Amino acid sequence: MTRKIQVNRVARVEGYGGIQVEIADGRVKDVKMNILEGARFLEGLVGGRRFDEVPDIICRICAICSAVHKLTAIQAMEDALGVQVSERTALLRELLVQGGNIESHALHIYCLALPDFAGVASVIELNSTHPDTVAEGLRIKKLGNQIQETVGGRAIHPENAVIGGFGRLPVADDIKRLRDGMAQGLDDVQALLPFVRGLEMPDYREGSSVYVALRNGDKDFSFYGDRIVCSDGAEYPLSGYKELTNEFVVPHSNAKHSRHNGKPFVVGALARLTLNGDRLGGAARRAIDALGLVLPTTNILYNNHAQVVELVWALERGRDICERLLEMGLEQEKPVEVKARAGVGTGAIEAPRGTLYHQYELDEEGRVVKADVVTPTAQNLSAFEHDMRAMVESNQGDDDATLRLKVEMVVRAYDPCISCSVH
């Protein structure tokens, strides 16, 4: 007897993707994450463009992750062109990354993931059952956008970040406002901890167990890193990311898949916490305890918990960056002057959903010869399928509706960004 679980369009995710599961005689025969979003071929479209045009174009890959796309592209260009930026610029960039991360994690946790656990369809319905939680969540989400507006000039596709620095630096009063917002955010997020701890997590056995994230120096928990680390023991320099990702094309997905040593791997909040979580202190450390989060786990649904921990961390880190900037002062500085030259450059930053890589090859006029972008959701797709299979295998006694919801919850736990994955 054949049983089919089909989702034509997964709701409460960014972009267009569907799920197809086939069970025959008690065995899961086939599991597919169909990525149906159209291909824009953006890596092909930037060919011939001058280096300074590329970050503004390529960040259009994705709105939710536009700040980190822009900064990763800038990092890659600066690597290719040998540009060094000031400490102030580096701090402001990290603040912009945190802004994007705060907005994205708040959007995912409060608006996209929590409705499943509360048995409602959307944040709008959640507002009827849990109005305080929604108010807190939207306030944190708005703060993420205010950070991006203040530092990046706009909440989506921030135009202020450029190769060499910023178009115009924010002033001290703006940074003070953000610092105070961060303190409010840390208060707001506290109420979420017992709520999330109390959620019932559907369980399944033998989910994906290989985690990958950037690592920075020997003590920081950071979204930046000097190397790529993998829980199977492998380590790569940033420029060696292709040895990790090994992208390949599968016919049911407009986004490429990745595997490491033939196995699916996971990037994102849970991977970062699994690999680097021992470096966390302060409120983020206390949040892990308050959530009762035990690592490592192979249940991707705990990625939701990991995002909550990172949200706490981002608010705390953001507040510290603001303090440091205020100590340092915010005198206007012009972007570093850049001369075109030939070269290859790589950028890698942890986006909300996992490690994002950009690589550009430039000719002597500084025009793009070759561009490569590997996004976190594309890296995770193979693991999506592995985990959906494990979820179905462990819960075959469920009726179709329950099982369908459970595989959707697996997909949503990854917080997929489907526009990113195809690009």
Next chain:
Amino acid sequence: MAKPRIGIYGLTGCAGDQLAILNCEDELLDIVNAVDLRSFSMASSSNPEGEIDVAFVEGAVCQQRDLDELKEIRSRSKLLIAIGTCAVWGGVAAARNDIDREKLKEKVYGPSGSFLESLPVKPLGEHVKVDLAISGCPIEKEELINSVASLLRGDLPLLVSFPVCTSCKMHEYECLLVKRGQLCLGPITRAGCEARCPGLNRVCRGCRGPVDEPNAASEVALLKERGFDRRDIINALATFAAPAEKLAEQIVGKEPACQSAQDASQAEKE
């Protein structure tokens, strides 16, 4: 009066215009209460669809699937509103419709990508009737909220029709094009953004698409006079694919045809 039935949809794009709606943190719940939300799959798993009064559609048509979905939405919507530059003008993905889709596919996916189905990227208006266009990459929150308010009163909103240049002058920013000699598209780009980029010392790249009847010939003449590389002028005009082909025609009217950056670079080498 029954609440208007609303649907919010995304074809191929970055979802930035749907996100701009979700970014109205202070207004979102009020807006939703004022309408009967029939579809918004990025935010809700309950999407009853059916006949709707106003469909907001973002993204461009990049594949047959987009086209089928767009026609289906059009067939059951009284008004269809294009939101965002991709939906209104084509956006960044439409910048190089001069390159053969098969070649692009091969370049990005290699030979195993042959299954991919792809169409030259077009805005919604090339395929169906569009009742209102709210451009922007992404759309501006104020313009969106004002538009929704007008629609709730039964009117179509009045949108800004002057160029970024006017806005820039009102803010008294130093002119990046004339004073600093930079490649700024402010004179031919639709305002509504409060000249955000010039305010950040950055040129206008035209992300909101052109004003009605843009004087592109005059802009191009000015840029040529300032010694800008021909390729860079064409690239700039085509970035958000504004009516790039038409604008390019204006540039190359009296010279040998040169439709793309690649051709331009070849022409120079020859």
